[in-house]
Amino acid sequence: MPDKIPQDSIGLVVPETIKFDEPLELACGRTLVDYQLVIETYGKLNEEKNNAVLICHALSGNHHAAGYHSPADWKPGWWDNYIGPGKPIDTDRFFVVCPNNLGGCHGSTGPSSINPETEKVWGITFPPLRARDWVNSQAKLADKLNIKKWAAVIGGSLGGMQAMRWALEFPDRIDHAIVIASAMKLSAQNIAFNEMARNAIKSDPDFQNGNFVEKNTQPRNGLALARMIGHVTYLSDEQMGSKFGRSISAGSFQQGQYNPVEFEVESYLRHQGDAFSGSFDANSYLLMTRVLDYFDLAREYDDDPVKAFSVAECDFLIISFLSDWRFSSTRSEEIVSALIDAKKNVSYAAIQSNLGHDAFLLKNENYEKTLATYMNRILTKNRRERQTDTEKGKTS
Amino acid sequence: MPDKIPQDSIGLVVPETIKFDEPLELACGRTLVDYQLVIETYGKLNEEKNNAVLICHALSGNHHAAGYHSPADWKPGWWDNYIGPGKPIDTDRFFVVCPNNLGGCHGSTGPSSINPETEKVWGITFPPLRARDWVNSQAKLADKLNIKKWAAVIGGSLGGMQAMRWALEFPDRIDHAIVIASAMKLSAQNIAFNEMARNAIKSDPDFQNGNFVEKNTQPRNGLALARMIGHVTYLSDEQMGSKFGRSISAGSFQQGQYNPVEFEVESYLRHQGDAFSGSFDANSYLLMTRVLDYFDLAREYDDDPVKAFSVAECDFLIISFLSDWRFSSTRSEEIVSALIDAKKNVSYAAIQSNLGHDAFLLKNENYEKTLATYMNRILTKNRRERQTDTEKGKTS
Numbered sequence: 001m002p003d004k005i006p007q008d009s010i011g012l013v014v015p016e017t018i019k020f021d022e023p024l025e026l027a028c029g030r031t032l033v034d035y036q037l038v039i040e041t042y043g044k045l046n047e048e049k050n051n052a053v054l055i056c057h058a059l060s061g062n063h064h065a066a067g068y069h070s071p072a073d074w075k076p077g078w079w080d081n082y083i084g085p086g087k088p089i090d091t092d093r094f095f096v097v098c099p100n101n102l103g104g105c106h107g108s109t110g111p112s113s114i115n116p117e118t119e120k121v122w123g124i125t126f127p128p129l130r131a132r133d134w135v136n137s138q139a140k141l142a143d144k145l146n147i148k149k150w151a152a153v154i155g156g157s158l159g160g161m162q163a164m165r166w167a168l169e170f171p172d173r174i175d176h177a178i179v180i181a182s183a184m185k186l187s188a189q190n191i192a193f194n195e196m197a198r199n200a201i202k203s204d205p206d207f208q209n210g211n212f213v214e215k216n217t218q219p220r221n222g223l224a225l226a227r228m229i230g231h232v233t234y235l236s237d238e239q240m241g242s243k244f245g246r247s248i249s250a251g252s253f254q255q256g257q258y259n260p261v262e263f264e265v266e267s268y269l270r271h272q273g274d275a276f277s278g279s280f281d282a283n284s285y286l287l288m289t290r291v292l293d294y295f296d297l298a299r300e301y302d303d304d305p306v307k308a309f310s311v312a313e314c315d316f317l318i319i320s321f322l323s324d325w326r327f328s329s330t331r332s333e334e335i336v337s338a339l340i341d342a343k344k345n346v347s348y349a350a351i352q353s354n355l356g357h358d359a360f361l362l363k364n365e366n367y368e369k370t371l372a373t374y375m376n377r378i379l380t381k382n383r384r385e386r387q388t389d390t391e392k393g394k395t396s
Numbered sequence: 397m398p399d400k401i402p403q404d405s406i407g408l409v410v411p412e413t414i415k416f417d418e419p420l421e422l423a424c425g426r427t428l429v430d431y432q433l434v435i436e437t438y439g440k441l442n443e444e445k446n447n448a449v450l451i452c453h454a455l456s457g458n459h460h461a462a463g464y465h466s467p468a469d470w471k472p473g474w475w476d477n478y479i480g481p482g483k484p485i486d487t488d489r490f491f492v493v494c495p496n497n498l499g500g501c502h503g504s505t506g507p508s509s510i511n512p513e514t515e516k517v518w519g520i521t522f523p524p525l526r527a528r529d530w531v532n533s534q535a536k537l538a539d540k541l542n543i544k545k546w547a548a549v550i551g552g553s554l555g556g557m558q559a560m561r562w563a564l565e566f567p568d569r570i571d572h573a574i575v576i577a578s579a580m581k582l583s584a585q586n587i588a589f590n591e592m593a594r595n596a597i598k599s600d601p602d603f604q605n606g607n608f609v610e611k612n613t614q615p616r617n618g619l620a621l622a623r624m625i626g627h628v629t630y631l632s633d634e635q636m637g638s639k640f641g642r643s644i645s646a647g648s649f650q651q652g653q654y655n656p657v658e659f660e661v662e663s664y665l666r667h668q669g670d671a672f673s674g675s676f677d678a679n680s681y682l683l684m685t686r687v688l689d690y691f692d693l694a695r696e697y698d699d700d701p702v703k704a705f706s707v708a709e710c711d712f713l714i715i716s717f718l719s720d721w722r723f724s725s726t727r728s729e730e731i732v733s734a735l736i737d738a739k740k741n742v743s744y745a746a747i748q749s750n751l752g753h754d755a756f757l758l759k760n761e762n763y764e765k766t767l768a769t770y771m772n773r774i775l776t777k778n779r780r781e782r783q784t785d786t787e788k789g790k791t792s
Contacts, residue, residue: 187637188637188640189637191662195661200596200621203600203618222599225599225621228591228595232588232589240583240588241583241585246692263587266588269592270595293659325721
């Protein structure tokens, strides 16, 4: 392993493509005749097959959660801080599975794939999805991997919504749900930000009504602006203040003409937006923000979260970050309160951080300890159950 | 007066155009050889000329602060709630002046005016402005109107910045500064939102690098999106929740295709954006957001707000709204604290409201009482001074 890959990293990892030949019925009423999921796995499934952990990614994430694809990579997978040997989600002990969700743009079937019926790129005609479609496809994935029950389903933000949906859709296939910086549904303000992002994409003439691949173009400006709009809501005001203050990156406020970029925060956001627009499919972004908007945990349970969670059989860990205003601690506390009323086992940690919503991806000692302790508890529980089984075996 | 105009309104009002033939030197180093301001005035200047009040408008405001231009108008001026006979800014007692600022697009010289040197529309080549340029032009306006000293300079948001700048630039020409929902400078987050709005405008191909008037087009999509981005930051999360919740305005979340608009909040924002983009000049919007970004009260005072305010001679009323996250109460409290340290007379009210930044425009009983009481105090002070003068006259 090359020197530059850190010692505590899982190291080089290789994605796999899992093909599904049976059709998948979607919540919208349409059907995918076949599909594929690109996944990464870290660690090994144990004999008892009770150490499998599913990582659900958020809006702009993908299957590459940890490690490096090449020694030349300048950064590891998106959750490398928390997944790896000896890390909270310990790959020496857990078998970690992270798929790119359906509708994504990193190899799993999505808007940039070929529609087998038309033999053209799906583009805007790809069926709209809901979180339950992801959960269903992840269950089929678990079947293929011989995983009857996940030790834990874990996710931040939109990923946390999938973890909650897992607990309701497949109560007997999930032992623990870890829901980080998430919510049972979006607020109107959240929807508004998503709507602006979509508007930015659709207003770009290169969007071509969603047929940009066919027209051999990319709505890069629109997608960059969409990402900027999202990005600002992931950061806290305080963090932006300390990171950028009001430093002027070029030119002077007294100049007689407009400068293209003057404040550092502008330059940072443009960079973020441009980098993103070069690596993400605009139709996938539209689709994923729609999944967020439509997610409503209790919609099919008479709008009663307690009734919804009553279906669950797993234990829950809920984590929030105090400076997160996109999915504030209040949203997490609503989840906790519903879980308590539904008489479920729930642990809750509100983590001190000034990093806003992004905190769920970043290094933080208390967050790390909380996750590590909880993951340890899962193993202890497994061990205890194994012992009980062995004892039962002895006495039978 | 037609029935439909409310009894407590100032009624029909007519804007005036004031032309200035002398050049105006701008903070950027360039000079406007001549210019005009469109203004509205309400009430009468008294004999002592000590009842004049200047209203400074915010980002998207203009000279039409109160009353109606026509009986057919479906809404009055933007601050009609607070300006009128018997209202807090009582037009029976005050002479109220509200100009459209330089750089605006409602009749005052700005990007959509003709550059006398080229005889073409200024467009993007209009000089960038700073708040002090507005204050300077407002001082020239005061000269024309025979107003030596304003009883009060009043403004919300960007208007409040002008009121503060007045106190520093012309300390002997202002008796009271009323600064509402404002800040001594923007936060990085604020700048980021403005940058996204500008990006939305500039990314619209109809922007034509700012020469859209010449090319006979309008970047309406971009301007609408810019307005949407701004608008969301003027509202509170709570208010959006209670106004729109997550109601779906059309279609259903189970539909197999994308609907253009599904949530009510989207429909509302699109309407707001579209309405705005039909009535505002994109170059003016760029210019005004830049004034906001560059405003920094203490920049020329060694970044020391206390040093800055030490120059002021007027009294201050500072008002903030508790749910305002664009210009939070903390920003107002920074102003108050600097004023106290500078040993100035300052009153402060943090008003309970769930209407976000927009609260400064909307009806609110406590806000109304605070403003009315303070404005009354100004008149009482004037009367007392007049009495003292009369007594002096008698004894001399």
